[in-house]
Amino acid sequence: MKKIYLSLLFFQAFFLPAVIAQKTIIFRGANMVIGKNVAVLEDRSKRIDINTVLKATGFVQSQTQVPNLQLSTSAFWLRFTIKNESPEKQLLLSLEYPTLDVCEFYFPVNGVYNAEKLSDNNSFYKRKYKHQDFIFDVKIPKDSTATFYLQVQSNEAMVLPLILGTPQKIAEKELTRDMLWGILVGILLVMILYNSFVFISTKDISYLYYVLYTLFIALTQTSLSGYTYRFLFPNHPVLFDMGIIIFNAVAGIAFSLFAQSFLEIKERMPIMGKAFKFLIVLYSLTIIVRLCGYALISYRMTDVGALLVTVIGFITLITLSIKGYRSAKFFLLAWAMFFTGIVLFALRNLGVLPYNNYTNYTMPVGIAFEVILLSLALADRLNIFKAEKEKSQEETLRVLQENEKIIREQNVVLELKVNERTVELSESNHELNKTLDDLKQAQGQLVEAEKMASLGQLTAGIAHEINNPINFVTSNINPLNRDIKMILEAFEVIENVGLSDASAAEKQKKIKAYKEELDFDYLAMEIKHLIKGINDGANRTAEIVKGLRIFSRLDEDDLKMADMNEGLDSTLIIINNQLQNKIKIVKQYAVLPLIECYPGKLNQVFLNIISNAIYAVQKKFGDNTGGEIVIATSYDESNVYIKIKDNGTGMDAQTQKKVFDPFFTTKDVGEGTGLGMSIAYNTIKKHNGQIMINSTLNEGTEFKLQLPITLA
Incomplete structure (x- = not known):
């Protein structure tokens, strides 16, 4: 919101089309706004020194009470001549615009110009006069005339209210200003605290957005007036400089969110809802650009954002008000007060309105009225919700009374039906118990069927698994009987040879010939092989029986x-086939x-x-x-x-x-x-x-x- 009024100044003419003679300021003791008696010289190179300026002929007379130098990268020199007709020897020059990067005051001393330099980039506590405005001593004897120069430069638009007065009058003016700003900040803090408590109670997100908007619009305005520099960031001017843009951008984001939530724009005007989302993106980019150090671009973006907020806001509010939406009417009135304050503030800078204590505070007063009216709008919405709730409760009570009447009538009917149904239920209960018993029997039969199916698999597996090793044993029995019979016959033949009267050599020869005829070595090896086969079959059968014993615990009910x-191995044995x-x-x-x-x-x-x-x-x-x-x-x-x-x-x-x-x-x-x-x-x-x-x-x-x- 900080720059809406600047958007209204693009048509202002600051200078006369030709160079004219410098007007002398006649000071007689009262505070004076000297803007119309100032000549301005633009220094695009920002390299001109005071000696060059003294010889320059390009000064142009200001035509407004408050010179407005717009947003420029140039440096500007202001020249003014003062004749002191008051009894005071020391005057003060107050420049009520605290956000200048360079403000250098040149004053003559014995024909030579000395300089005093102030900047919002330096610590606040280094200043002689502990105030956010740029205040310089102007020493000029009574009935004397002197010419002074002021060099200014800033990354933002420069609006320069120059006040000449005595130390006492300037102090009174600044005290009055501080007091009025204190009242404004107090009002804003009251609104913030009150609506914060309401948000905690109601959990209505609109109150949170309102609190954020009020907080950051307060920070924006106090930054523009230099109070955040003076009280919050006196030793951190960089934060103050960035805060001017960042506070403004966050206020714009909070305003967009508040408007969408409070006015239910997404449901009532979907197109404008997208426009407000665009504003949120624009302000978010503005914050990023400022944090990246592009001050001039960020100021331009805030100007664009302020203009879009104004257009989008008024289109939305007027449309919803015409449709009879009560909350939009409150919102429109609040924003109209804010906008009126900005317009009056801009008209003061254009010279249409005089520069005085009334016109100086039109924008803060407009903000105060806006914040108060928006708070009232939120309270009115609570009243609407309360009325709707009361109406809903009345309707609910009426329905409950009707239901009570119906229930009483139905109770009589129900008692008759209950008696009838009791008899029917007792009969049905007997049938249900019988059906339940049948279902339990059926369930048991199904489970037994599954067990029988498992038993079928088990039997098939056992038959197959045991049949293989048993076949192996039985197939080896006949060959083993035959081989053992041959061995026994061999024993008889060898015994007969051994008992004969033949010589030992002849006996050995006969036995050896018989063994060769019988192929005794092969017969012995075959017997070993057959016995091993029978042993393997028996072991395999034992393993199967063991697996069956482990697996077959289907009906055990004890843990x-x-x-x-x-258990897995026994299952694999059973299912191996x-x-x-x-x-x-x-x-x-x-x-x-x-x-x-x-x-x-x-x-x-x-x-x-x-x-x-x-x-x-x-x-x-x-x-x-x-x-x-x-x-x-x-x-x-x-x-x-x-x-x-x-x-x-x-x-x-x-x-x-x-x-x-x-x-x-x-x-x-x-x-x-x-x-x-x-x-x-x-x-x-x-x-x-x-x-x-x-x-x-x-x-x-x-x-x-x-x-x-x-x-x-």
Whole structure:
């Protein structure tokens, strides 16, 4: 908001078209605004010194009470001549524009011009007069005349109110100014604190945006008047200089957010909502540009932002007011007061209005009225909400009374119906109990059916697994009997030879010939081989019986400490015949602690999952090789983890959601009951564990089981 009034000054003419004679300022004791008696020289090179200026002929007379030098990169020299007709020997020159980068005052001493330099880039405490305005001593005896020069330079538009007066009059004027600004800041702080408390109470975001807008518009205006330099950043002039733009930009952002929230612009005027978003982006870029050190560009951007805010704001407010939106009318009145203050302030700088204590404070007064009216608008909205709430409560009360009447009438009807329904329910209750018993029986039968299906798999596996080693044993019995019979016959022949009367050499010769005829060495080796085969078959049968003993604990109801690796191995033994030597089993076992569980029930879970994995792999690979099932185990302090992963057909997302549902199966009719995974899920839950599935269609499926080591 800081530069809206500057946008109204683009048509101002500052100088006469021709050089004219310098007017002398006659000082008689009262404070004087001397702007019209000042001649101005522009120094585009910023290198002209006082000696060159003394000889310069390019000065142009100012035509306004307050010279306005616009936004320029040039330096400017101001020349004015004073004749002192007051009894005071020392006067003061006050320049009420605290944001000049260079302000150098040249005064004659014995015919030579000396200089006193002030700047807002230096510490505040280095100044002789502890005030944010640039104040210089003007020493001139009574009835004497002297010419003075003032060099000014700034990164922003320079509006130069030059006040000549006595020290007492200037001090009184500055005290009055400080007091009025104190009142304004007090009003703004009251509005900030009050609406902060309201925001905390109501949580209405509009109040927060209003508080931020009021805070930063206050910081902007106090920065323009130099009070932040004087009180907040006296030793950090760089922060003061940046704050002039940054405070203004943040105020613009807060205003845009407040307008959107308070006026509900997004819903009521979507196009203007986008315009306000553009303003937020523009002001955000302005902050970035200023922080990057591009002061002049950032000032230009604030000018553009101020002009756009004015246009967008008035279009929005007038449109919504015409549509009868009450909040917009309050907002329009508040903004009109603010804009009126800015216009009057600009007219003062144009010389249309006189420079006095009334016109000097039109903009602060406009801001104060705007902030107060906006606060009243927020309060009015609360009243609207309160009225709407009261109306809603009245409507609710009326509806409740009607409902109460209806309820009383319905109670009579309901009592009759309840009596009728009680008889019907007692009859239905008997039927429901019978149905419930039937359902329990059916459920038990289904579970038994699944157990029988598992038992069928178990029987088939056992028959196949035991048949192979038994066949191996029985097939070796006949050859072994034959070989033992031949050995026994050989013993008889050797015994007869040994008992004969032949010589020892002849006996040895006969025995050797018989052994060669019998091929005794091969016969001995064959007997060893047959015995080893029988032994291997017996051991394999023992392993199968052991696995069967471990696996077959399906009906055990007592908790036991069991090894999950052992349970998995027993399951693989039972189901080995389904692998058909075409599916590779990869075991990645860790040495697991024993866990407290129902071992037989967990073995059934392993059987169901591995059977499904085999089915998925066979469906994908058929009679070809390449199928693989990886079984991995691990544990931590609290749980044992079992992963069973295959590279079969996998499942899509829909199938994964239903995989644990009772009676759901992807197998063909007659190949599964659909209860296997449901029973597995319930078994894991009974163990306070978790069963998780991760599957990708055509890539495979992984089941992860988490089982606690100790059941709580």
